[in-house]
Amino acid sequence: MTSTEPDPGQVAVVAFAQSRHARATEGLSEVEMLLPVLRDVLGQTGLSTGQIDFTCSGSSDYLAGRPFSFTMALDGVGAWPPIAESHVETDGAWALYEAWVKLLTGEAETALVYSYGKSSVGDLPEVLTRQLDPYCLAPLWPDSVSLAALQARALLDAEATSERELAGIAARSRAAAADNPHAQVRGTSPDAATLLADAYVTQPLRRHDLPPVSDGAAAVVLATGRTARRLTSRPAWIRGMDHRIEAHSPGARDLTRSPSTRLAAEHAGLFDPGAPPVDVAELHAPFTAQEVVLRDALRLGEGTAVNPSGGPLTANPVMAAGLIRIGEAAARIARGEARRAVAHATSGPCLQQNLVAVLESDGPAEDGSAAGGSAEDGLVKDGSVEDGQGGEGV
Amino acid sequence: MDDVLTAPMVVEFPFTRSLGPVLSAFLTGLRERTVLGVTAADGRVVVPPTEYDPVTAEEIRDLVEVGQRGTVTTWAWNGAPRRGQPLAHPFAWVLVRLDGADTALLHALDAPEGPDSVTTGMRVRVRWAQERTGAITDIACFEPAPHDTPLRGRPTSHPGTFAEPVTSLVAAARLDYTYSPGRAQTRYLNALAEHRTKGERCPECRKVYVPPRGACPTCGVATGEQVEVGPAGTVTTFCVVNIKAKGLDIEVPYVYGHIALDGAGLALHGRVAGIPYDQVRMGLRVEPVWTEGGRHPDHYRPTGEPDAAYETYKELL
Numbered sequence: 001m002t003s004t005e006p007d008p009g010q011v012a013v014v015a016f017a018q019s020r021h022a023r024a025t026e027g028l029s030e031v032e033m034l035l036p037v038l039r040d041v042l043g044q045t046g047l048s049t050g051q052i053d054f055t056c057s058g059s060s061d062y063l064a065g066r067p068f069s070f071t072m073a074l075d076g077v078g079a080w081p082p083i084a085e086s087h088v089e090t091d092g093a094w095a096l097y098e099a100w101v102k103l104l105t106g107e108a109e110t111a112l113v114y115s116y117g118k119s120s121v122g123d124l125p126e127v128l129t130r131q132l133d134p135y136c137l138a139p140l141w142p143d144s145v146s147l148a149a150l151q152a153r154a155l156l157d158a159e160a161t162s163e164r165e166l167a168g169i170a171a172r173s174r175a176a177a178a179d180n181p182h183a184q185v186r187g188t189s190p191d192a193a194t195l196l197a198d199a200y201v202t203q204p205l206r207r208h209d210l211p212p213v214s215d216g217a218a219a220v221v222l223a224t225g226r227t228a229r230r231l232t233s234r235p236a237w238i239r240g241m242d243h244r245i246e247a248h249s250p251g252a253r254d255l256t257r258s259p260s261t262r263l264a265a266e267h268a269g270l271f272d273p274g275a276p277p278v279d280v281a282e283l284h285a286p287f288t289a290q291e292v293v294l295r296d297a298l299r300l301g302e303g304t305a306v307n308p309s310g311g312p313l314t315a316n317p318v319m320a321a322g323l324i325r326i327g328e329a330a331a332r333i334a335r336g337e338a339r340r341a342v343a344h345a346t347s348g349p350c351l352q353q354n355l356v357a358v359l360e361s362d363g364p365a366e367d368g369s370a371a372g373g374s375a376e377d378g379l380v381k382d383g384s385v386e387d388g389q390g391g392e393g394v
Numbered sequence: 395m396d397d398v399l400t401a402p403m404v405v406e407f408p409f410t411r412s413l414g415p416v417l418s419a420f421l422t423g424l425r426e427r428t429v430l431g432v433t434a435a436d437g438r439v440v441v442p443p444t445e446y447d448p449v450t451a452e453e454i455r456d457l458v459e460v461g462q463r464g465t466v467t468t469w470a471w472n473g474a475p476r477r478g479q480p481l482a483h484p485f486a487w488v489l490v491r492l493d494g495a496d497t498a499l500l501h502a503l504d505a506p507e508g509p510d511s512v513t514t515g516m517r518v519r520v521r522w523a524q525e526r527t528g529a530i531t532d533i534a535c536f537e538p539a540p541h542d543t544p545l546r547g548r549p550t551s552h553p554g555t556f557a558e559p560v561t562s563l564v565a566a567a568r569l570d571y572t573y574s575p576g577r578a579q580t581r582y583l584n585a586l587a588e589h590r591t592k593g594e595r596c597p598e599c600r601k602v603y604v605p606p607r608g609a610c611p612t613c614g615v616a617t618g619e620q621v622e623v624g625p626a627g628t629v630t631t632f633c634v635v636n637i638k639a640k641g642l643d644i645e646v647p648y649v650y651g652h653i654a655l656d657g658a659g660l661a662l663h664g665r666v667a668g669i670p671y672d673q674v675r676m677g678l679r680v681e682p683v684w685t686e687g688g689r690h691p692d693h694y695r696p697t698g699e700p701d702a703a704y705e706t707y708k709e710l711l
């Protein structure tokens with residue numbers, strides 16, 4: 001434990017791992033799906049489970065269909081003898097936020113953050129209706145695809161986008177995923193014109209506007225100051241992070257804008273005067289039209305590569321997809337492909353709640369001599385979970 | 395690899411929810427074919443009403459009655475309605491800004507002429523359900539109101555009082571899952587079906603987990619090496635059950651115990667029978683009793699061996 005409080009710039013992502021996301025991890029329990037990812041992320045740092053100061057996870061009982069399902073996953077982190085541990089019932093990006101705050105207090109130097117979801121166990125669009133207002137929304141069982149379609153229609157009506165632009169977002173995402181072994185929808189990607197020839201799934205959405213239904217897991221190790229430098233030669237420093245929420249009811253909001261994302265980005269320092277340009281943005285936009293809203297809210301220009309991993313349109317393990325955005329952004333920095341990156345995560349219907357994290361490298365790439373630890377250089381490793389392909393729409 | 399077990403699992407959870415003054419008035423109003431909104435701090439009329447201002451979070455209580463016709467602000471065509479949704483045939487989801495309201499309400503629009511007949515900006519009206527109970531579903535859906543023009547002017551104040559107000563609602567929900575216990579527990583359950591108990595050994599600390607869950611919670615590593623344990627074991631601790639469980643056909647009192655099967659690194663639990671309940675004791679040696687076709691031991695009974703010494707099981711308590 002450290003006794004001095006690091007400044008807010010002094011927490012870094014030092015390792016990231018994720019599963020090979022698939023439509024269904026046949027026959028794996030949640031802990032069986034998660035375990036290879038945890039071994040991978042810890043292996044990158046050389047830390048054992050007992051050397052982690054704080055563990056925080058994100059998952060949902062509604063996906064699993066059983067209460068306190070996260071307690072089973074704790075078997076995978078060596079939770080006995082008792083560890084300092086916490087859990088959030090939402091995407092792992094919020095677990096990472098909690099761990100970041102914990103590290104900023106000086107109560108811990110290292111944190112393990114993980115999240116996972118097996119959407120294949122239930123009917124995801126139906127399960128997601130249960131997160132809605134129980135008085136005026138949930139009794140109507142409005143599925144997640146239909147709610148996203150209302151948002152897309154609002155954007156089309158406002159001429160903030162076009163069906164052709166949305167198809168272009170899908171085509172770009174699929175092409176980007178071609179060299180991402182963790183993505184579920186990969187391979188040769190049809191161009192926008194071909195995609196537009198498809199029939200509507202829920203008008204105005206076509207299949208390519210929807211994310212695949214995915215099973216998957218992700219994990220990140222955070223560390224403070226000198227510990228981060230010991231664990232990796234290229235820490236991805238978290239320069240700021242914030243999350244904000246809007247009214248729950250979709251009818252009470254302007255669905256074409258995301259003021260909560262804008263506000264979170266301001267507080268995370270994305271727009272700080274004099275800050276270097278954003279090289280990469282990993283956006284948690286499971287539906288094509290949501291990327292349009294987020295690019296505007298984050299003021300992203302042509303110089304920023306959006307979702308070079310393929311993003312959630314090519315793998316969308318619910319509860320992990322937001323954490324993966326932070327991990328992917330950090331991995332770009334660790335590989336020296338980006339100096340400054342923004343990661344975004346969302347929760348709730350139609351981008352109700354949004355988290356923004358700004359990550360930066362140390363500066364020019366350091367040579368290995370600066371790192372005294374056992375870290376390996378590249379962050380992205382395979383979790384040896386079953387391979388699986390084919391984007392079946394939600 | 396063996397086929398992994400799966401089974402259908404239905405989760406049903408009828409939550410009873412209190413309504414509070416604003417939602418009670420709104421939902422009772424729907425029962426009485428009246429649509430109420432609430433005036434927010436900035437003067438906007440919020441429908442469905444909330445108890446707290448969407449911007450300032452202050453408590454708001456000024457109810458107004460809004461129109462039963464409105465304008466579609468956005469829509470989506472639902473060609474394959476799901477269980478529980480307002481209409482069984484294809485319909486449009488719509489956000490409708492009712493006349494006099496400044497926010498929009500989500501509901502279904504019955505549009506028999508299909509998606510080509512639906513547009514943002516079209517006029518629609520409430521179709522009331524025949525039977526109304528004080529729920530959002532008292533609005534059966536909306537229907538097109540062609541040639542209709544929006545009502546102008548501010549909505550009128552409403553006291554929100556009705557005879558026999560609804561004060562709570564039961565939110566019934568059902569979700570269907572296909573549950574799988576995973577590979578480790580499948581191996582365990584398949585062995586049990588053959589009346590054998592197989593744990594799994596941790597490759598690091600060598601502890602044998604029964605039942606196995608796929609990972610050692612101490613080391614955080616996968617278990618895989620199967621180890622047959624038992625069949626006999628030792629009662630490490632127990633309790634006497636005096637209250638009959640619902641749906642369980644066992645006479646009380648009976649004994650439920652922790653049983654450390656020989657070779658296992660931790661105790662599992664099971665019923666102890668074949669001995670008067672007040673003679674069960676720590677250290678009692680027991681063995682499983684299987685019933686025809688059962689996938690689990692029905693209970694454990696004494697083997698007749700001498701009791702195990704405390705030292706042999708004290709680590710397994």
Ligand SMILES: [Zn+2]
Pocket residue numbers: 596597598599600601610611612613614
């Ligand atoms: Zn072990």
